[in-house]
Amino acid sequence: MSRDEAPSIAALFQVVFDPKVGYTTAWKRSVPELDLSGVEYKSLPSGLHGMPQDLVYFIHDGQHAGVSSFAQQEADQAHRNASFCAVGVLVCVSHGRLGKGWLHAPSLRQLADGVLKHNDIGALERFWEKHRLDNARSRRPSSRDEIRDSLVTNLKRKRGLSGVSDGLKLSDSTIATDHPALYMPGLLDSFGPLLFPLYRAALLRKRILLIGSPPVQVNCNAVYLLSVISGIPQPATEALSPDTDSLLRTQPLFSVGVADITSLASNDDRTGWIATSTDDILGDKHKLYDLLVELPKPAPGSKRQWPRLRTADGRIIKASQRDLRRYRMLRAELKRLRLARNSHADGVESGGSESDEAPMLGSRHILAESAVSDELPDGEHEVVEPVSWTAAAYNSFLWWASAGSTQGDTDADEETRFEHELLGDLPHLQDVLQDEDHDPAPADSEEANQLDAEETATMLTSYFHRLTEHFITSMASIVNEADDETEEGVEEDVIAITADDVRAMGLDVWSENDAEFVREMLRLWFDREAAVAVEGVRMCGVKVC
Known part of the structure; x- marks a missing residue:
C-alpha cells in the first residue's frame, strides 16, 4: 500500500x-x-x-x-x-x-x-x-501477541534518528487533512508546559486516561501524538535489553467507554496504554489508570483553563521550572521557524540577496535569544511547580559567594547548549533557508496552517525522540559505569545518581517528580534500583535540602 x-x-x-x-x-x-x-x-x-x-x-x-x-x-x-x-x-x-x-x-x-x-x-x-x-x-493474525511481535519487529528495523527520519513519516506531498499529526500545534497549545510531565508518564508506560467532552476527534488526536512522541527511537534500543521489546511503544487505545472497563482492567499494566473517554465515571475507577488527565471544557471567551494531571491516589502533577523554560524555548523556535520560512519566501519572490541578519537556525544564538521574561501568561503558574525555597537560597548563595557574578546566566547557557544539541541540526529546519527551490509560503491561510502543522509535528516528534534517546543512553552509561566498578559479573545493587547526572539529563535537579522519573526509568527499562541525590545548599558544613 x-x-x-x-x-x-x-x-x-x-x-x-x-x-x-x-x-x-x-x-x-x-x-x-x-x-x-x-x-x-x-x-x-x-x-x-x-x-x-x-x-x-x-x-x-x-x-x-x-x-x-x-x-x-x-x-x-x-x-x-x-x-x-x-x-x-x-x-x-x-x-x-x-x-x-x-x-x-x-x-x-x-x-x-x-x-x-x-x-x-x-x-x-x-x-x-x-x-x-x-x-x-x-x-x-491468530492472536494479539502476533500483532505485538510484528510491531516490535518493524520498530526495530526502522532507524529512528537519521536526520528528520526520527520524526513522523509524513508524505512529501500535502498530507490528509484528518491526519492526527496535524493536531501537534494544538497539543502544544492545549497542554503547554504540562506536555513534558505527560510525555514522561507515557515514557514510563503508565496507564493514561484523558477525560474530556467532545469533539472526540481532537482528544483521539492527542492520544495518537502522545503515543508517537513517547516511542523509543532505534538508537536508544541498542542500549536496552531484549526483555524490553514489548515496551518499545505504548498502546494507544483511543476512545473508550463504560463498556470497555473490563478490558481496561485486564490490560497488561507493564506495557501501559493511552486512552480518552467522555464518560466521567471512568475517572472514579482509580484502579483502572495510573494518571488521569482532566481536559477542560471548551469555553470561548472565558479565562484560559489548563488540563489537570492527577495520579490514581489523587496527587496533582505539575510541570517543573525546567519544563517551563523548555516549553518557552520550543515556542520561540517554532515562531522563528515560521518567520524564517516567510522571510525566505519573500526573498525568493523578490530575488533579493540573503540578508546578513537572517536567522541561522543551526546557530546557538537562535536558542539563546529565545528566552522570555519571567512573567507567566495565561495562568501558567497554575500548572508549574513554584520555585522551591531551597533553589532560591542556592541561587542567592551563589550570587553572594561569586560577588554578584551571573551564575544564573551560566546555568541558562548550559540549558541552551543542551537544547541546541537536540534541535540545532534538524535538516528540516535548515532546508527552509538553504533550499533555493523551496516553495514559497502558501498564500491561502488554510494551506499555510497545514504546512505549519506538518513542520511542527516533524520538529516536535524529532525533538522528543532525541530527548528520549538522551535519557536512555545517559542512564545506560551510568549503569554500565557503576557495574564496571564492581567485581566482574557482579551488578551494583543500587545505582547512585548525582545531581549533576540529573542536570545533564536535561531534568530539574530541584524537582522531586523528576527524581522519581529517574528512579522509575531505571526500574522499568534497566531493572535496577536508583538512589537519586537531592540538590541542596551547604552552609558552615551543614547541608540544607
Whole structure:
C-alpha cells in the first residue's frame, strides 16, 4: 500500500439510535469470522448528541482500528428532536497505530450524511465492494501477541534518528487533512508546559486516561501524538535489553467507554496504554489508570483553563521550572521557524540577496535569544511547580559567594547548549533557508496552517525522540559505569545518581517528580534500583535540602 492510498477495510457498518432499544447496528458488512460486537458503543461515545458531527477513533479486538463518522440532523419529537447515526470502518493495525484509517474520513462523512438525509444504503454497498479486503488479504493474525511481535519487529528495523527520519513519516506531498499529526500545534497549545510531565508518564508506560467532552476527534488526536512522541527511537534500543521489546511503544487505545472497563482492567499494566473517554465515571475507577488527565471544557471567551494531571491516589502533577523554560524555548523556535520560512519566501519572490541578519537556525544564538521574561501568561503558574525555597537560597548563595557574578546566566547557557544539541541540526529546519527551490509560503491561510502543522509535528516528534534517546543512553552509561566498578559479573545493587547526572539529563535537579522519573526509568527499562541525590545548599558544613 502506498503512503497516500486508503487501506482496505475489514468491515463497514452503520450505527443508529433507536428510542426503544438504544444504540444498534442497522447495517454491516465484514470479512468472515470478524465479530463486530461492541462497535455500536465505540462508535457513539456519550456526549456526541451535542455535536453536529465528529470523528471517533477506537481499537476493536486488539487487531483492528476503527474510524467512525458521526452526523446529526433535526428530527421529530419521537426521535427526541434529533436524528443521528455513525458510519464506520475497521482496518488492520498492521499499517500503524490507526492503520491509516483516517484516509477514509472524508468518504465516511459523506456516507453518514447521505444515509442520514436520504437513507442511501446503496452508497454503503458500493463503498464496501470498492474497499473490502479480498480473500487473499483477509487472513487475520491468530492472536494479539502476533500483532505485538510484528510491531516490535518493524520498530526495530526502522532507524529512528537519521536526520528528520526520527520524526513522523509524513508524505512529501500535502498530507490528509484528518491526519492526527496535524493536531501537534494544538497539543502544544492545549497542554503547554504540562506536555513534558505527560510525555514522561507515557515514557514510563503508565496507564493514561484523558477525560474530556467532545469533539472526540481532537482528544483521539492527542492520544495518537502522545503515543508517537513517547516511542523509543532505534538508537536508544541498542542500549536496552531484549526483555524490553514489548515496551518499545505504548498502546494507544483511543476512545473508550463504560463498556470497555473490563478490558481496561485486564490490560497488561507493564506495557501501559493511552486512552480518552467522555464518560466521567471512568475517572472514579482509580484502579483502572495510573494518571488521569482532566481536559477542560471548551469555553470561548472565558479565562484560559489548563488540563489537570492527577495520579490514581489523587496527587496533582505539575510541570517543573525546567519544563517551563523548555516549553518557552520550543515556542520561540517554532515562531522563528515560521518567520524564517516567510522571510525566505519573500526573498525568493523578490530575488533579493540573503540578508546578513537572517536567522541561522543551526546557530546557538537562535536558542539563546529565545528566552522570555519571567512573567507567566495565561495562568501558567497554575500548572508549574513554584520555585522551591531551597533553589532560591542556592541561587542567592551563589550570587553572594561569586560577588554578584551571573551564575544564573551560566546555568541558562548550559540549558541552551543542551537544547541546541537536540534541535540545532534538524535538516528540516535548515532546508527552509538553504533550499533555493523551496516553495514559497502558501498564500491561502488554510494551506499555510497545514504546512505549519506538518513542520511542527516533524520538529516536535524529532525533538522528543532525541530527548528520549538522551535519557536512555545517559542512564545506560551510568549503569554500565557503576557495574564496571564492581567485581566482574557482579551488578551494583543500587545505582547512585548525582545531581549533576540529573542536570545533564536535561531534568530539574530541584524537582522531586523528576527524581522519581529517574528512579522509575531505571526500574522499568534497566531493572535496577536508583538512589537519586537531592540538590541542596551547604552552609558552615551543614547541608540544607
